[in-house]
Amino acid sequence: MSDRLNLQKLLEDLRHPYSDDIFRYASLVFAASVLVIIALSMVVLVQGAYPALTKFGVGFFTRTNWDANVGFGALPYILGTLVTALIAMVIGVPISLGIAIFLAEMAPDVIRVVVSNIVELLAAVPSIIYGLWGLYVLRVYVANYVQAPVQNSFGFLPIFSGNSYGLNFLTAGLVLAIMIIPTVASISREVMVSVPTTQREAAYSVGATRWEVVRMSVLSYSRSGIFGAAILGLGRAVGETMAVTLVIGGTTGALALPTSLFKPGQTMSTILVNQLSEAESGSLQLAALLGIGLALFAIAFAINVVAQLLVWRVLKVQGGAVE
């Protein structure tokens, strides 16, 4: 019976000479939705931000006010994003590279499997839970064991001034550092694994130790891919929202300027979470917030394009199974 059915279906197929083309173009339409989404996002944000951009001009990106009477400027939040992302990179990238080298070149198989699974799980924990943990657990450690001693010794320096609650740029940067580790570690590990074995064997054959092989063959060969991985981490740190929102304090205007590690502040993504849903429709504040959204879109887009180009090129050279 099923044979007959199949034959029937076959004949039906043959009767539709365009069925393949239809399927091909239908799936293309779905695939092209990515294009539509990105283009539409750009249009929507530009349109929404237009009132603020025309009113304040370039000044929108250099002003520090955040007040309906005086006007809106995005500078503190752009700087806040940069500072927290920078802290995250300074702490997170070296640790990630250590993990990647360890997993790709040094660890015994059993440890490799266990550690790489744990790193993947770290990536699976939702952002809001990092936020909760940062707020109730990490913040306390930062306040008691980092902030208090540093302020006791160096509190006179403006960069270490601030209250003692632990809701500050440093805590936000630390949470971000933890959150970018899975991304940076797993991608740079892939890049390292894709270094041809002949490179390693060449170094081993002249008597290099394992570390020397890593340094001379692996790291120099995969430099640009590792750089790409770090940039992807930067992209994640820049766009990360909920975890930062809960630990950064959420000040606005000139108060949010990142002048001290131990000061509460605000980033581009956190001010969106804190204010957008309550902004009045048609107000200048809404346009200013969408302007920040547009800036975040542009930064994230640029970062990701660069990172993908770097990582892609490296992994593609190897061809075959990778891509």
Add this chain to the structure above:
Amino acid sequence: MRRFKDRLAFWLGALCAVLAMIPLVSILYNVLQKGAPTLNVDFLTSAPGVVGQAGGGIGPAVQGTLILVGFTIVIGVPLGVLSGIYLSEFGDNSIGRVIRFLNDVLAEFPSVVIGVVIFTLIVLTFKTFSVTAGAIALSIIMLPIITRSTEESLKLVPNSIRDASMALGIRRWRTTLSVVLTTAKSGVVTGILLAIARVAGETAPLVFTILGSQYFFSGLSSAMDALPLRIYRLALLPYPYAQAQGWGAALVLILMVLVVNIGVRLATRGRLYSTRSRA
């Protein structure tokens, strides 16, 4: 000296690995220790109490997350799977390369930006926070993940299988849907499950779309609660009961997410690939 450097590098690498484990262990420990005492049937099913007074639960949030994820699957999975089919089966050209590239860019895109776009496009236009807006935002986050994993799974299917099917006179589209997709089924499903786990924990886009609510589901065009949102709102409250409930809700959420992740990892042991990094 060179031996010493080699040993040092090994232990430094191991140290980094341990450092990365500390947060995960601490998070799991805290969520379990502080969340478990709150957990009971009543907490999971009843509506939140009056703000500022202990009592009540996270029923609307649990219900909301299930509805939202279900709705997101309905939009996101067909979209993602068909995009993946295009890239794998017909994507070996310049259009395919552009789409693949933008897809990877979108996959790493900040979810907050997608929330802002949907807020402007849908919430402001229809002048109401809605479940639909939330599901659309989450679908956009889900789309590139599923597209990528589907493409990768389909590419693992040997061409000989496609040839065999075509040699029987079966058309390309039926070959793709009935033969190739069936062969790659487990990989495709794995990708879908991981994408579901990922969007279930998303919070930022929900703040602008479904907003959060004290009440149970009341229609697709009104505000609704969800677990990550409830955790966020509870974390903003200064009361000890809110903190305890926050940990309880976090435990429920992390269980949902980790069970899927660990389950998938165990089921696909050996042919492991990650949906986050491009493998």
